[in-house]
Amino acid sequence: MISIEALPAADGDCLWVEWAHRGRTRRMIVDGGRGSVLLERLHRLPEDDRHIDLIVCTHIDVDHIDGLVALFGQPPPGLSVGQVWFNGRRHLRQDIAGPRQGDRLEVLLDRAGTPWNTAFGGGAVVVPDRGDLPAVRFAGLTFTLLAPDRRALARLDAAWPDVLADLLPPLEGRRMTDEDAATPLADLASAPYTPDTTAANGSSIAFIAEHEDGGRILFAADSPAEALLNGLRRLGEGTPVALDVCKVPHHGSARNVSTDLVSHLACDHWLFSTSGARHAHPDRRAIARIVAGRPRSTLVFNYSSRTTSPYGDDAESARFGFRTLLPRGDRPGVTLRVSAGRVETTGPVRSGGATS
Template identity: 35%
Template sequence: MFRIRAIQVEHGDSLLISYGDDKQPRHLLVDGGPSESSDTLESVLNDVRRGQRLKLEVLVVTHYDLDHIQGVIRLLEKNPDWLDIQEIWFNGYHHLKPSDIMGSSEGDALSKLIRDRGLSWNASFRKDKNETEGGRILQSKQPITFSGGLEIRVLSPDEEGMAALAKDWRDPTSSPPDSESVPDDLMGRSDNWPPNKYAEYGGSAFVSDRSVPNKSSIALLLKFDNKRVLLGADAYSDVVEKGLKMQFESPVPIDLLKVSHHGSKGNTNKALLDLLECEKFLISTSGKNHKHPDHALIARLVARYDTPKIIFNYSADWPGNWQRSPANWPPYNTQYPNDGEAFVDVLL
């Protein structure tokens, strides 16, 4: 079994990955969405445990954007007595620079909860087994293997992304400032339905996301049973591309790409897609806040005319528009949640 469950957390991300034996799979959770979706997150986790305890091999918090971190904070505040978290992966303030060790003076909300709960923090990245807290989560050639045979490689962030966040985040007692800076229409707010002719989206130059928190985002490559999943979080495409090239000398088949930044056209470029050899794409968003996914992003996904599959975790509103293929666009298939389910499942 290798399953990615994209939970409905409005404009945010929350992914429950399950692998191993069908009857007793292992699980990891990546992000928790915004605070207003925390009840949905807890309900989905509660249903998965089927009356038993639920163990997360690892809980990953990819970066500080509220639509990724707030649900995790709420979950830890509620502290369900049926939930066991073996390890948390999260780059806190003291991880930004190798020499910048703040110790117990760090006081942002998530870091305080991790310490108050006595949770294992970045243990897989310890350089010394006697360290109480692990090191930075950073782009690396070295894979990490979990019980049951799941292999994880970190593709983002790189040193530059960590340094950029360190420059912006000067107060360890609070979360970093929301310094997102984007050019006009990078978030797709002026997109309308139906989209323009397909050819109109192919000629414009790629303009990258410039959000500092996104530049520090943790992107992961998972491998289990010879299947590979790339979880892009909100990472920059050039950083993920560099991370892949550290791992592989040639393009590598990817069985599923969780598209970065909810389908923003500023986070997935043609160079990255050409490197992936992927035909299955997952987009996590309700589309209500930013009209994600952007038309230009969908145009890049279908550009090779190989009838890719695009999977959405919401079937209504903006994502639901893509159930109907626009006239004269390349062909593609779609998948949406089953009726009554607060998630969409991707089985690999």
């Protein structure tokens, strides 16, 4: 069994993952979200029980990396980390020479002496062009890497100055509402699709984690649909890949959830990590593609907000047969307990939709 706690990380990802192996609890953190939510979660643990077996920083966008920079910048008392997966500046090209130009997290990891990408020989966390997908066995979990590939890391290297300049863009001019808010889902399932081509999102570390006793989860980060599809096709050899839960890529952006991607996933539980505050995620086009492609799906949100709450009582759910799980009231965050073929929620959630 794997427990996934989608912490209230504003518009970002901060996933607290626990599972049992050899008589003790193991922990993984996937991204740090914005602000102090990760540090607050760590402080809920006793000082003598603040060991994290694995931390994955999927990519350098602020809504994923900010909390990790805070964590390594001022570690809480008692913190120890088994290993970190993160593609820093040094990993973006195979032929890097000369002085290293690292971002802040890279410097902090070096200073802390934390084991870094050791499962990949200290090199990049990357999918090779040929052969089997990388599979890492770690403390009772098997990780199958789907993305990124070398081309994606090279694109980030070439775009590095522009990416850094865009890490903290102003809110002015950003889309704060979904332009499809008033359009029925039935009319959006076949709406035009435009892929995500941003260099930072394309470099996302995306993987499937499977527990030795059952439970299979896709941690899709902000990966473009096409990058995920490349890995899924190699893994499934043309057949849909069975999952218990999919952490929806890029918080449910319509540019990262395609009809083709949904068709390659045999999955009934879709986890959305976002408050919708900065980009109005999730997009209704992404929701429409999921519920049309996987009828009777369960949509799980870690916030009850203006962009997520409408799905809790949406009359359109009767047509597609989906249901929703949302936090109650002003208590954001949600926890899923995942075993083979079974997904349960813990904590205060409310259920809505046609099949609730």
